[in-house]
Amino acid sequence: MFAQNPVFIPGPTNMPEVLRRAADMPTLDHRSALFGQILQPALAGVKKVLKSNAADVFIFPSTATGGWETALSNTLSPGDAVLAARHGMFSHRWIDMTRRHGLDVRVVEATWGEGLPADRFAEILSADKARTIKAVLVTHNETATGVKSDVAAVRQALDTAGHPALLLVDGVSSIASMDFRMDEWGVDVAVAGSQKGFMLPAGLAITAFSGKAMDATAQATLPRTYFDVRDMAKGYANDAYPYTPAVGLLNGLKLSTELLLAEGLETVFARHRRIADGIRAAVAAWGLELCAARPDLYSDTVSAIRTPEGFNATEIVTHAARKYDVAFGVGLGEVAGKVFRIGHLGSLTEVMALSGIAAAEMAMVDLGLRIELGSGVAAAQAVYRGAAAPGLRAA
């Protein structure tokens, strides 16, 4: 095919041609000096994207799920207590992994569509006088529900309680598209993946460790081999890996961070905010609602849109793929069939977003939903032209 539509799944995201080419490179000897010229700028670029001066960045040939495992297995020991909230499919999966690693995970259940309840965390952390909780898990952007959580509020809860637990943050669908402040928020381990904000194919788990998290690696006794950051740190000191690195993807990551930093992080975040504002205006014009319960929770990288009671939202995704060759995200877990998702992270412009809004609109009208054709597009156009206040504004 000579023409291709953008995808609107919340990762993997659309790939700029230059990044595709950077990732598709001839074989080079990963034990030669050339490799260091790819690795070191990639590590330095990621650190800047995370707004960190102090973090140690480790990148594994894996996906972000391996990044979760890296965060847990390098900092914790069997039986350690961990605090987490379940409010979507990805926070659920990380909790599941934590259990399977033999950790004592204390789960705060929250409604899907709500963020992490930082006030409950504050109470639990203050009540934990014996300091049994060793880590707090946060899913910064719940991709299943289009909800962002307040990482700074969790840091505040830890500090107010004077609690020493580590702060482990999944930034898989936020990092590089939404603001992420590793140092300012006192994040101890950050986790990302190559196929979201970094606009690359899947295949890299991108992690960053604070000094405190690095100290914890010496005490942690959970079994780890492939994901042991101590081996990785030794390798990096000599521009090498403890095994075979994904050289092409790292080359892509080097360029991806260069592109993001050249655009300017704040400009990138503002672009995603504006695109999201247009999509939210379209949702309001359709008379539909977001899964995210309140504006301060609205994600700028993915919108999960509720469809009317009795309508199977997955049909929109199936129909749009079949008839218009456009990919949207299905609802997952508790919200399966109740929402469909428009992913708007990574390489995306307002004009690309308009095509997704138009395609979603056609699919919904085809399926008999009472939506006026063009209403969402017009609402988004007004936002993108600067002629209207956004419909559902994020706080």
Ligand code: PLP
């Ligand atoms: N965490 C979040 C928030 C995600 O959105 C995803 C994937 O969509 C993951 C973790 C898992 O990432 P991966 O599929 O790269 O292992």
